[in-house]
Amino acid sequence: MGYVGIAEGLRYWMKRMEMPRLIIAGFLVLLYVIAPFVGADFPTQITNTINRFSWNAVLVLAMVPMVHSGCGLNFGLPLGIISGLLGATLSIQFGFTGLLSFVMAIVIATPFSVLFGTGYGTLLNKIKGGEMMIATYVGFSAISFMCMMWLLLPYTSPTMVWGLSGAGLRPTISLEGFYDQVLANFLHIKIGNFEIPTGSLLFFALLAFLMWLFLRTKTGTAMTAVGSNRVFAQAAGINVDRTRTLSVILSTWLGAVGILVYQQGFGFIQLYTAPNNMTLPTVSAILIGGASVNKASIPNVIIGTILFQGMVTMTPTIMNALIHMDISEVVRVIVTQGMILYALTRKPEGGN
């Protein structure tokens, strides 16, 4: 290729990366460069980043279908998460353990996500163009409704309900003995301080590959076209509403699987208002990865999750060491929200 070719390629990427993404990537590189000087253990840092990536990547992947079909950023992710939580708690309630409890959680979550996704998709079809704000509040409403349900539903499994009253689920449920680390421990690699949760990564790779494949099918192509130009797709005989609903169902299901993967890495199920804190970081991650309000790809998911989670894991250590103040939380909030704001103020491409 020679230098010219490399320079060309570089310029191409510079152009595609856009300013905010460059800044974040630069920031992360800087953190890694500083790390050894402030005494942070490099392999541990990398391990942390990979670990966090493996927890979150599927959730970020859940953004892709809806962005493709033009439904915008999925601020309604909590619906998927709730399906996942129902799957998780029911699977434990029915007495499944180990890997089987994970598989069953996915199986049980599926009908819920199809149901919620259909309803949610139908609603979004009626309000084309106003999806994002309504999605946000549909998510909130659903979470607060489920808050009541977690208290009222007749769960009895002693690992999950309050010990004293024997009714109502606890806010945090340990997954030990259930599916804690079931994916991560598969083909787990450990070299000194450096660890790779191979199974989790493979699971994400599988889902990402399926998504990649889906986007190349006839239906997947139609979905992209609907997102790119709804009227064009309609004129080409596509049932726009049905395609959009399908994308919402897919996103919801991936959200359900995503939270289950997150739980198996984290080791706990978090109920009640916890799902509130998942949406915005996830939305931000895919934007950092280069997606826009109406375009997203698998590389966007991977790059975005690495950058975002890298930042989350690296800033506390480095910042603490450097200025003896833990401003990482604040930095994360500003970057997360700043990224979403940036995306919102871009003029949407295409003519929808």
Add this chain to the structure above:
Amino acid sequence: MKQNKVLNFLLNNMVPIMFIIICAVLIPLSGFSAGYLLNEIITRMGRNTFLVLCLLFPIMSGMGLNFGMTLGAMAAEIAIIFVADWQIWGLPGIVLAVILSLPISVALGWLCGTIMNMAIGREMITGYIMNFFIGGWYQLVVLFMMGPIIPIVHSSIKLPRGYGIRNTVSLLNMRQTLDDLLAIRIGGIKIPVLTFLLIGLLCLFIVWFRRTKLGQDMRAVGQDMNVARDAGIKVERTRIISIIMSTVFAGFGMVIYLQNMGNLPTYTAHSQIGMFCIAALLVGGASVEKASISNAFLGVTLFHLMFIVAPAAGTEIIGDSMIGEYFRVFASYGVITLALIMYEMKKRRSKGQAGQMLAQAQREEEAS
């Protein structure tokens, strides 16, 4: 015809009627006395109405529910922290807080308005994200910069580690200063006359403002930006002014709110304010594009009535007060969701009617 009218009235006022029914069911269950409820409601009206009224300006200019009103609340909180640090208490402290909040509110309002102008058609979600974004900067300033960079004299409000503000700042020395001044008691019910006078003053201002050139321009911009622009109205500027006004009044409202509470939960005071104010306004029968002063009063009353009685009623029904607390959060989110959906669907209706008319005309033509 008459039946239709009744039906229309019910449909148009669905949300307030729903809340009246909810309250009517929950009040007897909660077992609170009328005097207690009345006292609570009056306190909460004094505390919240000013904040709710500040939402009217952006609705007038067609920018929808101002989820970014929290920016004003944050400005007021920063002002209050300074006032508390300088130990200026009582009425002078409150006046100083109001004055200090003003430049911060104007700056934040201008920023918010400018960014919303870059996201036309997505103002609400932008305002919503904006409130988290500025929330991050607020934390940076209050938690890290106050102390080392911004001088804070009194260690009583500083965190033990030497920088940053404590999670709660006591405002005991200005607690209810406004409310108590000129307050009267009727049968054990305290009426904070001065606070209500201030709210009344804002109402008068709003009524008067609607009749000004700027108010007229805001309404014009709110209904059709392009027509307003063609007529020579400075659309962007008008929109920014409406957000600035909303932010500034939100700041004033937050000072009233905090003096009533008597303490400042430094990092959480603003987080729910926007949502509760918006929910209250909507409960009063407002929509994304239309809201009046009476919506604000009715909304604050109904919403807070529900808020007071829900936990007690929850305990009564299921024996768990948490249920009631979750229920009131659900009701707040639910009412906002409903209002947003109705607004978006209304925008898309009226299509399809033209086709019916054409088909009709054609049938008539063929018949004749």
Add this chain to the structure above:
Amino acid sequence: MEKQGTPLLQMQNIKKDFFGNQVLTDINFTLGAGEVLGLCGENGAGKSTLMKILFGMDVIRETGGYSGDVLIDGQKVTFNTPFDALAAGIGMVHQEFSLIPGFTAAENIVLNREPVKKTLLSEVFGDRLNTLNYKAIAETSAKAIEKMGVEIDANMRISDMPVGHKQFTEIARELSKDQLKLLILDEPTAVLTEKEAAALLDSIRKMSAQGIAVIFITHRLHEILSVCNKVVVMRDGYVVRDVPAEETSVSDITKWMVGRNVEAPAAAPDKQTASAASAGKAILSIRNLWVDMPGETVRNVTLDVQEGEILGIGGLAGQGKLGIPNGVMGLYDAGGHVEFDGKEIPLNNPKACLDASLAFVSEDRRDVGLLLDESLEWNIAFPAMQVQNKFLKHIGPIALRDEKAIQEVTRKYIDELMIKCTSSQQKARELSGGNQQKVCLAKAFALEPKFLFVSEPTRGIDVGAKALVLDALKKFNRERGVTVVMISSELEELRQTCDRIAIVSGGRIAGILPASESSEEFGMLMVSQVK
């Protein structure tokens, strides 16, 4: 009108081109105070461009300005914005309403010119805190309505008004401006009922009596004759006639509007025989079709298209010619019956039309015709893939895009239609208008339809591309025996390409003539039922 020294308005040698495309050439005319000038011409004759120049619209400046002089009261003027034109006493009522729906007529009449009262706060914070003087607003609007001479309710909200009253509100707004000397009315009667239109004509006479000059643009030629002092007819960017109204007639004006070299042969002779051979068998029959396409309403259309022919559909803008293909193909709400090849085609269902081997090239390239942000490959292959399962390869139960086949077909059409692009992967947005149009055609050709609707195929593209596109259509029709219906605003283009031409007027078929018929005949049909 007696002439008093210098006329109010003089247009001298006005020239304007859009990126080398000459749209106005040497426009000269004058207008005295209180005179009424009727301006007519086909769509694209240059009327609107001329008015945009006179009104200082931004689009003129943004596209490189114009040459020639505009003189008001003998003084040369240059308007950089419409506000300059307004200040000089020119008012314009556009075809699209510019009214605030929730305001009353009075509030709209004084919009942004509201009489105000000073207040204490306005002394401090500036004039925008002046309060409105509602009494003065009522007076101003009442005066303007009186000046117009048509009774409308000043306190009625615009959203509650019938459409005609909205139009009158706009006119009253212009009349309320004291400096108004010249009023431009762009097709004001298009939305009015007959009674309202008559009232408007009275109102124009009244304005003229008050010394206000009016430029009146309309397709209803009898209105021009009844109210105007003089008539200016434009065609292809030239003023072809400038005559006193009393010396002319509807048929004269029509002739001047469309009259080109009438002798030129319409279609090639072999075409005529081709169509004659297949004449008789109607492949597509439309019965009692209505279409709710905003601005292009179709009313009760019945039309037969014969197998193998190229049928043209012409007519003035806004008369409904575009509504016909959009309605049949299911893009706009429609009713009635459509039969293709003996089978009923359900309406409001694009898929059913495509399944029945109909295809449509939309006039709206950017919004309907193309995926601007996707590659040419996607644009060309997408409908064929979705409708006919072409360009797919099957791996087990899954059908994946066959990128190779897609690339092949795209390359084929790039060569065939000479689409200028860097590669088949280029984004459609990056192509020029003409090449985008060719992509739209390729998209339809890739469907290999039996029947093709082509709507405004040459709109906004340069001369060279025009010829290519029309040739491609003719070739498609002749070599593959595909029946083509072509909708165009340009009569000449239709006459060169089509066998028969249907003219739509007032949402209805006004008549169908062979392409060899004279331009005047078509012109008469075009204005016959104008609404």
